[in-house]
Amino acid sequence: MPTAIAVTSGDLALPPSDRHTPLAAVLQPPSAQSFEASITELHALLEQHGYVVVPYAAALPAAYVQRLHAVRSVLESDRIALLPVELPPLGVAVLARQLRQLSVCDFSPGVLASAARLLAHYIYAGALLPTVTRLDHVPVSLTAHARSWMPGSQFAVLASPAPQLAKVTGTEPGLLEGPSFATRLLVARGQLQSDWVTTVLAPAWQVQGHLETALPAESAGWWATPRLVEFAAAIPELSVLHQLVSSVRRELCRWCGLELIGDRCGFCSAPFADPHAQLERLPAQ
Known part of the structure; x- marks a missing residue:
């Protein structure tokens, strides 16, 4: 069985990209499930899949994060990866689906x-907003705050991969710098009535089509307003995702022994220490 990819709410479990993409395992928050039931649920996933990977928004409520870590501690398992990511909710959902796509490939759990x-x-994740006065997750200038009080104002905000903010004017795409590679756009509509994302932003970014989905429940809190249209542009093709991950050098975690790419192990969070680089930094004798 492929490594299980779990999400922290059902609305982050996007439909499979194709018939080969596994479904996401949906975990429940502390308010909806007892501690004992959470332990039983994760233990069953480990027994069935061997390893569980849980990407979640870094802004997930502290009680939920503490529950996840407590369950992993009780199970005494180093086969559960808890991965906070600096993405808004729709971006987390897209990332989880990409991991689900890759889980059927020849990659090790690490x-x-x-x-x-x-x-x-x-992943280019953002939203169209009528106001940025209470937005905490993206830097907002005093000028933008002042413009938020003007009737009819709208702002295009990008949270990832780098914060951007632009005032929307008519049919102009604004100053949001989009991806330089092929993407597909996912759109989730809140209470804001606007087609700007699909009619203006999508053509400007030259996306390969767009799909609509339900707005995640966490989005209104993350963006500080229910009046929004959230969007995320990401690589849709499994072959491209596979090539991207395959191109990165693999190492062994010196703490838990699992394979990793990049500078940190996804399971034990130990930073990768290159022994050759450490030797180069030693002073000459």
Whole structure:
């Protein structure tokens, strides 16, 4: 069985990209499930799949994060990867689906888990907002705050891979710099009535089509307003994702022994220490 990819709410479990993409395992928050039931659920996933990878928004409520770590501690398992990512909810859902796509490939669990940080850099996640006055997750200038009070204002905000903010004017695409590679756009509509994302932003970014999905429940809190249209542009093809991950040098974690890519193990969070680089930094005798 492929490594299980779990999400922290059902609305982050996007439909499979194709018939080969496994479904996501959906975990429940502390308010909806007892501690004992959470232990039983994760233990069953480990027994069935061997390893579990859980990407979640870094802004996930502290009680939920503490529950995840407590369950892993009780199970005394180093086969559960808890991966906080600096993405808004729809971006987390897209990342989880990409990991689900890759889970059926020839990657070890360690490579799959550490690939989450790599893939997150290739997801352009943002939202169209009527106001940025209470937005905490993206830097907002005083000028933008002042403009938020003007009736009819709209702002295009990009949270990842680098923060951007532009005032939307008519049919102009604004100043949002889009991806330089082929992507498909996922759109989730909240209470804001606007087609700007699909009619203006999508053509400007030259996306390979767009799909619509339900707005994640966490989105209104993350963006500080229910009046929004959230979007995420990401690589859709499995072959491209596979090539991207395969191109990165693999190493062994010196702490838990699993394979990794990048500078940190996805399972034990130990940083990768290159012994050759350490020797080069030693002073000459």
